[in-house]
Amino acid sequence: MPDDTLPMPPAAELRLAELMRALSDQNRVRIVVALADGEFHSITDDFFGLDLHKSTVSHHLKTLREAGFTETLYAGRSCQVRLRVPELNARFPGLVAALTSPSAIADVTGNVPAR
Numbered sequence: 001m002p003d004d005t006l007p008m009p010p011a012a013e014l015r016l017a018e019l020m021r022a023l024s025d026q027n028r029v030r031i032v033v034a035l036a037d038g039e040f041h042s043i044t045d046d047f048f049g050l051d052l053h054k055s056t057v058s059h060h061l062k063t064l065r066e067a068g069f070t071e072t073l074y075a076g077r078s079c080q081v082r083l084r085v086p087e088l089n090a091r092f093p094g095l096v097a098a099l100t101s102p103s104a105i106a107d108v109t110g111n112v113p114a115r
Contacts, residue, residue, distance in 0.1 A: 006065060006072040011087035014068040019088075019095070022067035027052065028060045029099070029108045032069060036100040038085030042078060 009018075023029050027050055034048050035041060043061070050057060061081060064070045069088070073080045088096050098104060105111070 004074045006074070008065050008071055008084075009068040011068075011084070011091055014087070014091045016092060018067045019069060019092070022063050022069060023099075025060065025063075026108050027056075028064055029104075031060055031064060032083060032099055033105055033108065035070065035081060035083035036085075036096065038083055040073065040080040040082040042080055 009015075023032070027048075030050060031048050041047060043057075048057065052060075061070065061072065065072050065081075069083060070081050071084055083096070085096050
């Protein structure tokens with residue numbers, strides 16, 4: 001089991017303005033979409049399919065965690081991240097569904113959804 005959980009705001013203290021600020025970067029939206037199943041994922045160099053330096057991905061993950069979107073666990077050298085789907089849905093119903101809808105995904109990927 002993981003050794004450490006990095007600090008994040010409690011669910012009751014999530015603020016919509018901070019969440020929206022965290023989504024001001026398209027790469028962070030892509031990360032949210034990649035984590036949409038709410039399960040913990042091991043972070044590898046190509047997990048998010050982003051062509052970014054590891055330090056940039058770390059910065060994006062930190063921004064999402066500090067806003068309250070994600071939970072990050074460390075066990076030794078292993079890092080796992082999950083989208084806090086239950087907490088986000090309880091505080092802001094429909095937010096995760098809106099962010100992971102086909103039209104939202106098309107917006108960040110440039111793929112037009114089929115009609």
